[in-house]
Amino acid sequence: MIRLENLRVGFSQGGGAQGGSAQGAGEERIVLNDFNLSVPKGQTVSLIGSNGAGKSTVLNAIAGSVPILGGAIFLGERECGGDPEWMRALTVGRVRQNPLAGTAGEMTILDNLALASRKGPRRLRFAVTSRIARNLADKVADLGMGLENRLRENVSKLSGGQRQALTLLMAVLAEPSVLLLDEHTAALDPANADLVSELTKRFVRQYSLTALVVTHDMGRALSEADRIVMMHAGEVVADVEGEEKDRMAVADLVALFRKARGSEYAEDRDLLR
Ligand SMILES: Nc1ncnc2c1ncn2[C@@H]1O[C@H](COP(=O)(O)OP(=O)(O)OP(=O)(O)O)[C@@H](O)[C@H]1O
Ligand SMILES: [Mg+2]
Structure with a gap:
């Protein structure tokens, strides 16, 4: 479960996030002001909207990669708005747009997975026993990409789609309760995007995750969430949500966006990119 209460996030005009501690008296621009959102356990929400709307900022605030100026963040029963990012990473799994970002390219598939599957502070000197390796190989085989035969290859050898699927698997192996996906299929070709998207749905069900998925792909937004x-x-x-969402087509979302912006002339491109 995710509950954001009266969340306030801003950035100094110089570019840095405004934390609780003094950053000087520079001008600040508030991006989220009294932002509220509640996502029940097991629900998948597609977060959509124009460029600069604040979608990534919401995810960053939940993950603790930008500090909040006010309000509360509940992940489950625990209020964690003041917890450092590493502590929240025990509860929060993330996949970003860039397939290179989530994995260590110069490490093998197996070592990447072994690190990800360990909870708490990560020890680099960690022997992958054959039992662990077999277990991880099974999970990799489940991806349906044949990567189980390439476990000792460096991740840098993989395609973007393979790498993003692996990143997703790594995110769920750490047993988070919340999954934050920021345009995680946007950099992939349509076939790989479909694959990673299907995988996302499967993992969310299998591990009972609560998921926030940022996307500019309205078709996926409707079908995934x-x-x-x-x-x-x-x-x-x-x-x-519910029947109202199920009845909607992409054109309805665009119309809703225009109406919400209060302009007949709002650019559809803003939503769809
Ligand atoms: N680190 C930062 N420093 C300064 N301003 C920032 C920072 N991060 C985000 N912003 C500003 O906050 C606003 C919201 O940005 P955010 O990245 O959350 O938008 P978004 O909805 O994810 O957009 P997009 O669809 O383009 O990814 C923007 O005006 C952006 O310039
Ligand atoms: Mg963004």
């Missing part, structure tokens, strides 16, 4: 939350200028401007 239980609920669509649309943001604009730091605010939630639409929130649909």
Whole structure:
């Protein structure tokens, strides 16, 4: 479960996030002001909206990679708005847009997975026993990409789609309760994007994860998620789920976006990129 209460996040005009500690009296720009969102356990939410709407900032605030100026962040029953990022990483799994970002290219597939599957502070000198290796190989085989035969190859040898699938597997192996995906299929070709998208749905079900998925792909947003939350200028401007969502097509989302922006002339491109 994720619950954001009156969340406030801003950045100094110089570029840095404004933390609780003094950063000087520079101008600050508030990106999220009294932002509220509650996602029940097991629900997948597609977070959509225009460029600069604040979608990534919401994810960064939850993960602890930007500090909050006010409000509360509950992950499960625990309020963790003040916890450091590494501590939140025990609960939060993340996959970003760049397939190179989530894995260590100069390490083998097996070593990447072995590190990811260990909870708590990670010890680099960690012998992968044959039992662990077999278990990980089974999980890799489940990806359906034939990577189980390449476990001792460096990750840098993999394609973007293979690497992103591996990143997703690594994220769930750490047994998070919350999964934050920021345009994680955007850099992939359509076939690989479909594959990673299917994998995402499977993992979310299999591990009962609560997921926030940022995307500009409206078709995927509708088909992947239980609920669509649309943001604009730091605010939630639409929130649909259930039958209402199931009845919607991409054109309906675009129309909703135009209406929410209060302009017939709002660029569809803003939503769809
Ligand atoms: N580290 C930062 N320093 C300064 N400003 C930032 C920082 N991160 C985000 N912002 C600003 O916050 C606003 C929201 O950005 P954010 O990245 O959350 O948008 P987004 O909805 O993810 O957009 P996109 O669809 O383009 O990824 C933008 O105006 C952006 O410039
Ligand atoms: Mg973003």
